[in-house]
Amino acid sequence: MDRRKWSALRLQTEQAEAEALAELYPFIGYPAVQLDLFGHHKSYGYNANSTKQVLRMLNDNGIDVENTSKHSLAHYSQHPIVVSLLKYRTASKALSSFLHSIPRQINRATGRLHPHYSQIGAWSGRMSCGGPNIQQIPRGEAFRQCFAAPPGRKLIIADYSQIELRVIAQISGDPRMIEAYRNAEDLHRLTAALVLQKKIKMITKKERQAAKAVNFGLVFGMGAAGLKAYALETYGVEMSMDEAELFKKRFFAGYRGLDAWHKELQKNKPGTSRTLAGRKHTYSRESGMSIRYNTPVQGTAADILKNALGMLYAALKDTDTFIVAVIHDEIVLECDESEAEETALLLRNTMEEAGSRYMKDVPVVAEASIVDNWAGK
Numbered sequence: 001m002d003r004r005k006w007s008a009l010r011l012q013t014e015q016a017e018a019e020a021l022a023e024l025y026p027f028i029g030y031p032a033v034q035l036d037l038f039g040h041h042k043s044y045g046y047n048a049n050s051t052k053q054v055l056r057m058l059n060d061n062g063i064d065v066e067n068t069s070k071h072s073l074a075h076y077s078q079h080p081i082v083v084s085l086l087k088y089r090t091a092s093k094a095l096s097s098f099l100h101s102i103p104r105q106i107n108r109a110t111g112r113l114h115p116h117y118s119q120i121g122a123w124s125g126r127m128s129c130g131g132p133n134i135q136q137i138p139r140g141e142a143f144r145q146c147f148a149a150p151p152g153r154k155l156i157i158a159d160y161s162q163i164e165l166r167v168i169a170q171i172s173g174d175p176r177m178i179e180a181y182r183n184a185e186d187l188h189r190l191t192a193a194l195v196l197q198k199k200i201k202m203i204t205k206k207e208r209q210a211a212k213a214v215n216f217g218l219v220f221g222m223g224a225a226g227l228k229a230y231a232l233e234t235y236g237v238e239m240s241m242d243e244a245e246l247f248k249k250r251f252f253a254g255y256r257g258l259d260a261w262h263k264e265l266q267k268n269k270p271g272t273s274r275t276l277a278g279r280k281h282t283y284s285r286e287s288g289m290s291i292r293y294n295t296p297v298q299g300t301a302a303d304i305l306k307n308a309l310g311m312l313y314a315a316l317k318d319t320d321t322f323i324v325a326v327i328h329d330e331i332v333l334e335c336d337e338s339e340a341e342e343t344a345l346l347l348r349n350t351m352e353e354a355g356s357r358y359m360k361d362v363p364v365v366a367e368a369s370i371v372d373n374w375a376g377k
Contacts, residue, residue, distance in 0.1 A: 001106065001113055002373075005146045010099040012142075013091050020088035021048055027081050028057045048088055057081070074233045094138065102132045117326065119306070123291075124298035125279060127306070127326065135327050141375040147325075148373035154340040157377045158347045158368035159330035160301070160355070162187060167300045168219050170276065170362045174257030181362050188212050194254035195247040210237040218251050219258065219297075221290040265292050276358035277303035300358060305329060308354035315346060332374070344368040 047053050054068045061081055065072040068085075076082045107114055113132060121128020129135045137143055149155045160166075165187055169177035180190050185200075192203045192211035203211075213231035222230060224244035231237040231244075239247070252259040266289060272282050273296045281295050308331065309323065316322060321335035321343055331351065335343040348368040355364025369377045 001102070002146045002148050003103065003106075006099070006103065009142055009146065010095070013094050013099055017088060017091035017095060020084050020091060023084035024048060024057075024081065024088065027061055028053075048085075049092070054085065058085075071229060071233055074229065077232075094143075098132070098137065098143070105132050115325070122298075123281070124295050125275065125281070125302040126298060126328065127302065129326075134325050137327075143375075145373045145375035149334055149371075152337055153334055154337050154343075155324070155371050155374065155376070156333040156335060156340065156343045156347050156368060157330065157371060157374070158344070158351055158366050160304070160351065161365040161367055163301045163304070163329050163355075163364070164297050165215060165219070166355075166359065166362045166364060167276070167297045168258065170359050171296060171300070172255075172258045172261035173361075174255050174261075176255055177258065178361050188215060191215050191251065191254075195250045197250070206237075209235055210239070213237055214247050214251055218248055219293065221262070221293045224248050262293065265289065273299075275299040275303050277307070279303060301329060304355045304358060304364070305331070305351075307357060308351045311350050311354060312347070315350065340370045344370050 051068055055065070058065055058068065058073075058081065063073075063076050063079060063081065065076070070086070073082050073086065077086075102113070105113060113134070115129050115134045116131050118128045118130075137147075165177070166181055168174075169181060176190075177187065180187050186208070188208050188211045189200050189203045191214055192198070192207045193200045195211065195214055196203070196207060198207075210231065213235045214227065216234075217227040217230045224241060227248060228239055228241060228244040231239055252262075269289075270283070270292065272280055273292065274280050275296050277300060279299060281299060283291065283295075305326070305328075309326065312323060312331070312333075316333075319335075321333055321339065323331065324334045325332040331347065333343060333347055345368075348366045351366035352364050355366075371377055
């Protein structure tokens, strides 16, 4: 970790947090400062981390919400109070979760971070990470450029392309999805063309973005209302309830194999499922349909990644190249600069071979980059 860049980012984020808080004060009043018996300053009044106080502040200023979740605030995203509140929360979380705590976890002997991973860290079979949780590092360049290869070394970063959608195509046997992946088509553009009833070549960047929300929302069982909220909150795409209903109808009409798989699960409500690798998951009584759609898909993707890691360990065992991080469907290696091209090829081929063991009808694609830091991908 580049401590100089990290320290600069911390200072910058502390300033952003203070500025956001100052923007909120005109709406809720400035906190009073008094001295206690020992001469120390104590602040009284508004607490931006108090859900109760924040909710009252929002309601008093015409923002009619029942809670302060990001989902509830999405409809008021342009309101100056909400803009400042979300800016404050982003900065505050970055400081408490990462910027203040991670430097304390650097190993004194090696000067590096050494996260630990749990093999079955999530109910689906994905790994979890801690000490620190590298998987939760924000995606922005400001954070990721702080993780760099030492002089004379390179980072090789590879991730799977749309792995969960590819797994869904394999599990559901949907012929249209399978054909699209075999022909190296962009599934998001295809979905946009299906739901908007336009030719693929006429699909705009904004329409493709909306289709991402449709793909990732509907394949895991969202209703129209859920899709409408998810599209706005996650992708910044606005759609009416009528549009969401229409998109859902056209989506499942276009992907009939996926529709049939969903209906089969709805009818049988299985108590267990297996990933394509054969790993079994038993559902609880509280498990809903979205978990039944999600588990074999996310679980298979996790199994494929772990398979690739096992193959990589064997291939790299007696070399000076090693695995430095795993982030869901992404693997990061560190190697000598002179071996970067060879290592990138090895990583990509290994990841794709691991996928081909279970994905018999759908090609698995991994994309590798040679970079100086994590943001260079």
